[in-house]
Amino acid sequence: MADQNIQIQRGGFIFDHNNGRLTDFYDLNSSGKLGQGTYGSVSKATNRSTGASRAVKTMAKKDIKNEARYKAEINIMKKLDHPNIIKLFETFEDMKNTYLVLELCTGGELFDRIIDQGFFSERGASILMKQILQAMHYCHSHHIMHRDLKPENFLFATKTPESPLKVIDFGLATTFEKKDEAKTKAGTPYYVSPQVLKGLYSHKCDMWSCGVMMYIIICGYPPFFGDTDSEILGRVKAGKYDFPAEDWSQISREAKELIEKLLEMDEGKRISAENALKHPWIGKAPSYDKPMSPKVMTNFKNFRNQNRMKKIALTAIAQQLPETEIQQLKETFLAIDKNGDGTLTLDEIQNGAKQHNVNLPDDFAAIFASMDSDGSGCIDYTEFIAATIEKRTYMQEDVCWGAFRVFDLDGNGKISKEELKKVLGSLEEGDASKIVGQNIEQLIAEVDTDGDGEIDFDEFMVMMRQ
Secondary structure, X not given: OOOOOOEEEEOOEEEEOOOOOHHHHEEEEEEEEEEEOOOOEEEEEEEOOOOOEEEEEEEEHHHOOOHHHHHHHHHHHOOOOOOOEOOXXXXXXXXXXXXXXXXXXXXOEHHHHHHHHOOOOHHHHHHHHHHXXXXXXXXXXXXXXXXXXXXXXEEEOOOOOOOOEEEOOOOOOEEOOOOOOEOOOOOOOOOOOHHHHHXXXXXXXXXXXXXXXXXXHHHOOOOOOOOOHHHHHHHHHHOOOOOOHHHHOOOXXXXXXXXXXXXXXXXXXXXXXXXXXXXHHHHOOOOXXXXXXXXXXXXXXXXXXXXXXXXXXXXXXXXXXXXXXXXHHHHHHHHHOOOOOOEEOHHHHHHHHHHOOOOOOOOHHHHHHHHOOOOOOOEEHHHHHHHHOOHHHHOOHHHHHHHHHHHOOOOOOEEOHHHHHHHOOOOOHHHHHHHHOOOHHHHHHOXXXXXXXXXXXXXXXXXXXX
């Protein structure tokens, strides 16, 4: 049974995945599970075409008691585009299971590192909390609340000490409007906010959970504890905790102050992710200072001049590349993103260029607009990577083949008009034109050198080399 054509949207384009069986495209690792999520197990898999390693979350349909919540998880994850949030690449479905193909993180859970280390230094804790808060600022800016933040739901991308953190498991996440209050009780006892227990709360429930995590990361145990869930929840409802001198006497006043702001009982007074990122204690975390090089600006200009099909292909490549291939660009993105919301405005890029003595062309506003492919007024993470990626990176044949396979849905070695239309959102011709700036025939004609109305891999590679 084919999947339900669930759409993944990043960088302004919509990618449909995947009309086939999981095992036609991936070899599953039989050595065991990587982990267990809200709705299923996670295993390692290898893409047969590209050799890329992925994590596959398998969910038995019979175990999905709340189908609406499961669909909500998919719909939320397909919108997310942030360096500290797990990527969803594609989905499959058969008679028994549904499958999410996710970014593979090999560094283990934050929970396990806390257990192994006991606690983190203030500097180490501030580095972790900055990443957590950046992810939450991004989610809340996009009207998404996670509702189950805990150390088990953060993975390190690699085993290295400086590895970035990734938020995972959006099984309890939900969308909200600014004045909305949620009523569904969700979460985990140690980390749940008093308002969630009362059944009336806002996205600030995530900030309470951040406060609990910050407390644990610094000292190794939770602020609200007990021998039973009811005892723990009773302490949460009371909101009373302390900083035992034996563990906290050497901890800065600023750290305690931020915890107090995060564990504020009054939701209206509880600090937001945006303001928490401005707190002096978070300011102690090392800032990303990867300079904006003149080469980045050159790549911006080159991207503007590419034909539209190549821009779409570069966006597909930007989605697929592993963390190691884009590390420098990611650090540049984070260095420019001064407010930590996971997007770049025109002002942020202009200020970043000025700070690093990079001259901007007079028509940079037009260049910026060409990168902002979804018309949001800012550049998303994938849009930035697509526009700045080095040619030597994207010209690797296996990388291009992986991108080609995104469009070649039936695997016959050619991209047809119907496939391209489907990848760009299963839209009618007029609507597709709004996304790509011209009709599908024109997109194909620009690359189709033999005039057969389709794009084969050789033609695709010629386009990528230009």
